[in-house]
Amino acid sequence: MTETRLGQRKTKQRDTILEVIRSASGPLTVEEIHQRGQHDVPGLGIATVYRTLKLLQEAGLIETVILPTGETRYEPTELGHHHHFHCRTCDVVFDLDACPVEIPGGGSYPGGYIVEDHEITLYGTCPACHV
Amino acid sequence: MTETRLGQRKTKQRDTILEVIRSASGPLTVEEIHQRGQHDVPGLGIATVYRTLKLLQEAGLIETVILPTGETRYEPTELGHHHHFHCRTCDVVFDLDACPVEIPGGGSYPGGYIVEDHEITLYGTCPACHV
DNA sequence: TGAAAAACAATAACGACTTATCATTTTCCC
DNA sequence: GGGAAAATGATAAGTCGTTATTGTTTTTCA
Structure with a gap:
């Protein structure tokens, strides 16, 4: 299990966002991540989602996928070639x-x-x- | 040869933009179309490029390609599956x-x-x- | 537990790209 | 060729996804 400590502190928001992405059956949009995250963290702010996505990317835990429709989505790096x-x-x-x-x-x-x-x-x- | 008359009138700008796209070896960005078009039409405005791209799409002559980098490009519809x-x-x-x-x-x-x-x-x- | 620092939510600001506005130029049909 | 309408070029305005700001809440560690 990868350490979820991204900044200096561990928070419910960050744990939740990473877990949402990891448990998905495909890459998610920011909106989907935001909505699913609110199941665990009611009131989760959109800015927090963006902030956390950036941290997760910098930590190498997730990456961006841009589909041919132009939609930007996020998926775990741990998935191999697919x-x-x-x-x-x-x-x-x-x-x-x-x-x-x-x-x-x-x-x-x-x-x-x-x-x-x-x-x-x-x-x-x-x-x-x-x- | 397809009729280039897109609106009510035929213009050098429209002919040029379509020709630029058709003669390319791959899909072009708006910027590339703008720059290449200026060889034939010095002073070609960026608004004209956007206006013409829209007309060409509505006419079914070109289509949009969004690459995995997120870049939007344009290519002729006449190319088949590729x-x-x-x-x-x-x-x-x-x-x-x-x-x-x-x-x-x-x-x-x-x-x-x-x-x-x-x-x-x-x-x-x-x-x-x-x- | 309590205080300092980090993270948060709300939302204003930003930036890149695209579209709208408007005065000027070009097309085209009589 | 001349005039009405369309198209152009310059640029202001709009859009939309993302980031920055700010006051509040939460985490962490002595």
């Missing part, structure tokens, strides 16, 4: 484990492009949204 | 033809996700940047 599935029906974003890409890291691509990394978002319907 | 390569050295974004994804459209994914579409960005070094 991609995202965006359900067009419910708009929820899920983590996926399997990687559908054929190119290995370090591979090269027609035209002479040397590929070091890749980022993928899949779109469609999630299990809960199709009958 | 992906992007972002060179980490020169920061230029290129179109790629080959699609490295194994999942066919309409395929399904472990966990019950029905995949309709996907978006990919590759990162690495472009031909011009490696020795």
Whole structure:
């Protein structure tokens, strides 16, 4: 269990925000984090969410994901290489484990492009949204 | 050749902006479009660029791409299914033809996700940047 | 427990990007 | 070619996500 002490003091707000992000099934928006955090910390302020996200990023515990829609979301760094599935029906974003890409890291691509990394978002319907 | 008449009148600015986007080797930022357009139309205003981008989108001639960096870029709709390569050295974004994804459209994914579409960005070094 | 410092909530301010305004220029159709 | 309407360029204003400010509350440690 990683030490949650980010600044000098341990607070319910910070513990809660990190836990919200870690227990999610996909990357969350600031708004989602704010709302879910309020279950544990009623009155949680939006500024605290932003402050804590910044601290968590500086501590290397979370990272930013920007989806092709332009939405900024946050996810735990502890997840390894993975991609995202965006359900067009419910708009929820899920983590996926399997990687559908054929190119290995370090591979090269027609035209002479040397590929070091890749980022993928899949779109469609999630299990809960199709009958 | 598609009719460039977007509003009621044909102008050098609009022709130029569309041509800049069509002749690019990858999606361009507003700034890039503005700068390249000024080769043909000195004094081209940034407001005109934004106005024209909106018209071109409404006309279905171009579309917006938001990269994982959060950068908004524009590319011609006439390009079919393709992906992007972002060179980490020169920061230029290129179109790629080959699609490295194994999942066919309409395929399904472990966990019950029905995949309709996907978006990919590759990162690495472009031909011009490696020795 | 009590005091100093850190963190908080509320909200004003900021910054980057985009859109609106308006006087001037350009297009286009008679 | 000339005039009405559209488009332009300059820039002010608006938007929206994020950060800074400030007075209050909470944490921590003697």
